[in-house]
Amino acid sequence: MTTPAIELQDIACTFISKDAPGQRYTAVEHVSLTVGAGEFVSVVGPTGCGKSTLLNVAAGLLAPSRGTVRIFGQPLTGLNARAGYMFQAESLMPWRTALGNVMAGLEFRGMPPAEARAQAEEWLRRVGLGAFGDRYPHQMSGGMRKRASLAQVLVLDPDIILMDEPFSALDIQTRQLMENEVLALWQAKRKAVLFITHDLDEAIAMSDRVVVMSAGPASRPIGEFAIDIPRPRDVAEVKMTPRFLKLHAAIWGVLREEVLKGYQQQLRRAA
Template sequence: MKIEFMHVSKEFAVRGASFTALSDISLTVGEGEFLTLVGPSGCGKSTLLDLLTGLTAPTRGEIRVDGAPVEGPGLDRGIVFQQYALFPWRTAVANVEFGLEAKAVPRQERRDLARHYLDLVGLRGFDDRHPHELSDGMRQRVAIARSLAYDPAVLLMDEPFAALDAQTRESLQEELLQIWAKTGKTVVFLTHGIDEAVYLGQRVAVMTPSPGRIREIIAIDFDSREGDPRADPRFGEYRHAIWTLLREEAIPVA
């Protein structure tokens, strides 16, 4: 599905004053595109995602998904948070079934689909484990499987790998790209990490400090995604270009 932000601003009332979190965001994400957003803490990345999920409404402007205005949450958009938000009393497979229950999928079909998506994220054989019996990386895999299972057209990811160790994070990044290639979903991925943004995204949207705006969008073009793109000389060039943009925004103009 195509996503459009059309001159979107978001303001909050804070102690009787108005605080602008996002200012005049115009952004289009193509159908099937993997877009990463990178910016400093407090730039409004999570607010932007809240608006896209429909959990809150913009103060000005409009957001459209597949041409229709976003007026609230919908099953066309799945979200994965930094914290796993799994139900501790449910097994891995039962956690994945949760969204399917909301769609009234029959019990056996629900179980088969949940197991399929656990296999897809590399958790075959862990169906009956509870969250406390899984590592952090495994819990995040369950959260991703749960978001994929009810087949949303758009996958929204709010720094999902930030709390993981480096090895697990890189493993899940690679897994996510494989899942994206298989499913063709539109992905919007928020991150603080420049390397992560370049590695995952077809385009990287660089945000400014508060109030959040889109400073620049950089297209990422490697010869091939086979092997490790970090070995491509252009990886360093993209990384430096984004770092420079963020650094320039952080330095106040005299």
């Protein structure tokens, strides 16, 4: 068997309150999850179920309280140097142009400026921003900024791409364009992708596999579904197919009760 790109084994993450040191909160517990080389895996679940926590563990930004993390078979210590991370929040530096932002990671790695510029320009072209390299983030639309952020990650040619609800702030038309853009780029390179989303439609349309998390605290995987819809896919068109609808019904059957639990917990905390 091929060594997984990401392997989380019996992961738990417990946090201690800064205001009340005696209080602890376990975000995730008993989480085992793998992402194969070249596989696109989405994690869905209620708000507050620890999806982003797992992504931070895979990125090496957070050390688990218990369990082991392996990247291509090797224990992860410190930051995951083989991964690129696309955040939900804006990640572009406002004082740099689109070109300057995409060049930044290459420059930090010590690449000569001329080579870094050439590679950054190529990736801006790939994401449809070839004519906008001189624009600053405040001069770009939300979709353009997301394209620049995507180029910023992919120009580094990571073996693993970690994505934390990267399109949630976009309007539906721009979101679908970006989803198809990501699928086309992924299809060409076949990197391992761990994708976090609240949107079940998005997860099914894009993924090879969807993992469902329980409501927190101590969230854990409670369902795993292979998405056997043929590729390539158009995220808008695939949602009208009978197989998509059948998968959606099956996954929502597992997810619905957890979403209701999570909503009730939010109401209790707000009371």
